[in-house]
Every structure is written in structure tokens, then in C-alpha cells.
Amino acid sequence: MVFSKSLSAEEFNPEVIMNSGQVFRMKREIPGAHGMPDTYSACSGDNDVYFYLNKDNDTWDFVCEEAQWDFWQRYFDFETDYVSFNDSVRASSDKFLKESLMDSFGMRILRQDLWEVFISYIISQNNNIPKIKKSIQVLCDRYSDGIHFPKPDVLAFIPETELMDGTALGYRADYIIGVSKGVLDGSIDLEKISSLPYDEAYNALIKIKGIGPKVANCIMLYGFHFMESYPIDTWMKKIITEDYSSYSKDEYLNYINESYIGFQGYIQQLQFYHKRKKK
Template sequence: MCRPASKPYCPGEGESVLRILLPGPLNLEVTLECGQAFRWEKVQGSRGIAYKGVVGAYSVMLSLCDVSGTCGEKDAGREFPCLLVSFDPVVVKGTTREMLADAVFRYLSLDDDLDTIETTLIEKDQIMRKALEFSRGLRLLRQDPWECLASYIISVHNNIPAIRRVISYLSKQLGEPTGLREYSFPAPRAILSNPAVLDLARCGFRKEYLLDAARKVDGGEVDLSALGEMPVEKAASELMKIKGVGPKVADCVLLFAYHRLEVFPVDVWILRAMSRFYFGGRQISTKTAREEGIRRFGKFAGYAQEHLYHYVRNSFGL
């Protein structure tokens, strides 16, 4: 049997399924439905509930093997269950199973040491401890930067069903097939050459924002491949060269695509939560909320933010 550290996947589950031995906790449902990514769809798979979505150039269906199943493995008295990844062999042809497993492993940030992160946050304060109880095993993803950027531009002053609809439509119209009847999010150039599709997608006033983003990314004025190497503030100001990208969208991209765990995106929910929990209900600015989040939660502020977000959305009527 393979072990998490040395060999992250196990072949032999069949032609179009691979298994990834989980090196730590993973709450698939919270991770994929907490709102950091917009495209995952809950489906009824052959083995029960699964999530269908796109990782890189390929569609996959993700599910956890059941606790009583035989595919988990004990190591040092601790059980590590498996993640099942099924894919379309026709589309994946030419890619090795190792490469696909690595892509999923990286996308889900299975290398993050959740025990350390969650323990650190729980010790911060009682609010965070309560919040953590609702979303243990949540992992911040490493999404594709362009798709993430475009998605959060679309999210501006919008609601989640509408956001999902727009992204889904654009992908279907302009993206590449990725198997399982899904399509990749369209590249900047695909959008630039079919701007009318943005109207059909009903993205409203965000159309000009998306076009500006596509132009600046395609033209190299904003170099997405260079952002990972920059200090966060510098990377954020690069992103904010784009019309429609302010502090909140920039922080979301840095957190959900570049895995900059020290940022603390503030939307209306986080603003309410910070005001209520840490400022006695007093009115505060988003700037104040952001600074306080970073001050309190330090290098794991991003994880704190996501747990807090999930907490206020799912257990309060704020």
C-alpha cells in the first residue's frame, strides 16, 4: 500500500478512477460549497454523493470513501481515508494518472497541515473555536488564477446562483471540453474575440470589468504568472490595475488562487461578523475589519476568514 508522504495516489481502482490517500483531514462538502469556488456541483455518483468540477484541463468527480470501507489505512494509530477521483479516460488520454493525482492533490491543498492550522486558530479565541467546530476539514483551494480572478469580478454586487449561471454559461460557450460534459473556463483571448457572449451571459455592468481584465492579462500588462513571487501588497496592487478589482476581489484571488494565507478578504458577511464578535456590534469600516483580522489571526488569517464566513452564513441570522 502507498503512504501519503511518499506516494500520494494508488492505482488499480479501475480504468477511470484513481485514489488519493489523504495525509490529513478533508471535509469535501465544506471545502467545495463554502463559496471559495463557484463551479462544483453535487451529484449522485456510482458510490454515493460526489462533486463534479474541473481541475486544470480535466473534469473530475470527487468523493470520499466511506468510513467503514476497506480503502482507508491506519498509520501510527490514525486512519487516513481515501479520496476517489473519477475522470473521463478519453479526455485524460495523454496525461498520466500521476499527473492528474498531483493536480488534484495540489488543487485541494492536501499539503496544508490542517492540524497545525486549526489548532493555532482554536487557541486564538472562543469565537474562532466555535466557528471551527462548524467547518473542520475545510481546505483553501489553489484555483486557476485567471478563472478565479474572472469569477470574483463576476461576483461583484451579485448573488451566488447568478454568479454560477454566468460562469457556467461562459464556459459552455467559450471553454474547451474537459470530459464529463463539462468545459474549462474560457481563456482571456476567447472572451476578447467573443465579447457579445458576455451580454448573453447576462453579466450586466461587469462586462466592461471582465473585458478590461481579459485585455490586461492577455496583453501582459498584468502578469498573473508573476504574482506568486511578489509581496502580497504588491501583488494586490497589480490586480487592482484592473477595472472592477478592488481590495476584496484582489484578496480573494490572492487567497483562493495563490494560496496567500495571510490575507483576510472582507465582504459584507465578514464585516458584520467582525463588528459583532470583536467590536461589540459597533459600526466599523472594511479597512478596520481587515486590519483586525490580520492582526488577530496572523499567517493563517485566510483560514480564519473562511471559517468565520461559513460560521456566520450557516449558524447565524446576521
């Protein structure tokens, strides 16, 4: 079925979202030609969708199963007013952040499938985006149907040497198998962790083998949708030292946490996208 949403360029831009480092399985499927719109796709867990800008109706049209539409509305976080976040940025005196916003119009923080985002960010540690995407696609091709993400009851029983072979997972294979087994035996309850208060959820995550502070913060933001989470990776460290050099790290984080309460993670995504684009 086709579901239509009226969304301005400030409210939704898939090119920005899919290149922001928060998602690894959203892509442009068909470049527009002869007046046809660019078509995008996204997969998350058992769900898949195609979407494109319908210029005749000035709407974004989403093609998915009727039973999945609620998932996709939540996935794209359509209930959140991102323009109000942008208004706060526009009212600030932060030059770098204002430049980031102009570069990142249409950014949203996705609400991704918990299992997939959990494993994806274990794969992401000490890794780059092209390699992460390749590893995830190999897992989908090899241990699922090539589209949907493999389940824990599959990943838990793959020999580590096999899981490492041709996937570029390296040492992360051990973490993936361990987490998969934990989900199966109930020692890791993703839904329960995601429903905990922020500090408790964070502490629960970093107790899991293979999850450090950066990965925990990514899972908190992109899976649990704790918008106050502010992941710091190599790019964010560069931003702090190069673009906010008058601050110490603690001073900088205090500035972010005091100025953008409740949407610090969104601020991080604007900055991250802008910095990588400038490289």
C-alpha cells in the same frame, strides 16, 4: 486513474469547501444511495476530477487523468497541515471562532487555476453565489465545452452586448473583455503578479480595471494562495459589527493579524461559512 488519500474528517470535507464561497465549480454529482458513496466533481482551468469517500478502504479516492494528479494535489493544498491551524483556534478564547471551527471541520483553502479564479472574482463583485455560479456555467456552456473554463483568446473578442446577453454579467462584461485583452497582449501577466511579494501583488491587482480591494484579496487568497489575505465582503462586515462588536474595525483586523499569522484567510473562511450557515 484512481488516486487514494487518507484524510480525516477534520482534514477534508468537500461539502464545507464547496459551500464556503471560495469556489464556484465544485459540486455533488451523485447523491449516495443503496450504500454507494456521494460522488463529487471539480473543474479548474483545463482540469477535471471526480472524488468520493471509499468506506471500504477509509480513503478519499480521486479519479482523474494521471497527468492531472499533481495539479489536483496542489489544488486541494494537501501539503498544508490544517489541523495545526485548528489547534491554534482551539487554544484561543474566541468563542465565535471556536463555534465556526466546529461548524467548518474539513475546510481547506484551494489553489485554483489563476485565469479562472481571476475572472470568477471579477464576476463575484456585488453579486451572490447562485448568480455567480450561473454566470460562470453560461460562459462555459457558450464559449467552451460546457466543462472547462473559456480561454482569454475567446473572451477577448466577444462583443460586449453579446457577453451581457443572458449571462447576468451586466457591467462586469466590460471588465472581463478588458482583462482578457490584457492577458493576450501581455500587459497583464497573472503568473508574474502571483509571484510578487504580497504588497506588490495587491498593488498590481488593484491597478487593473474592474478589481477593487475585495476582489483583489479574493484573488490573492484563492488563486495566489496568500494565506494572510483576509477578504472583507458583506458577510465579514456583519461578523465584525455583530460578533466582534467590542472591537473597532481596525482593532479587529489587528487582532486577526496578530493572533493567526500566516493563516488569516483560513480563519476568514471558517467565520464566513459559519455565519452564512447561521442566517
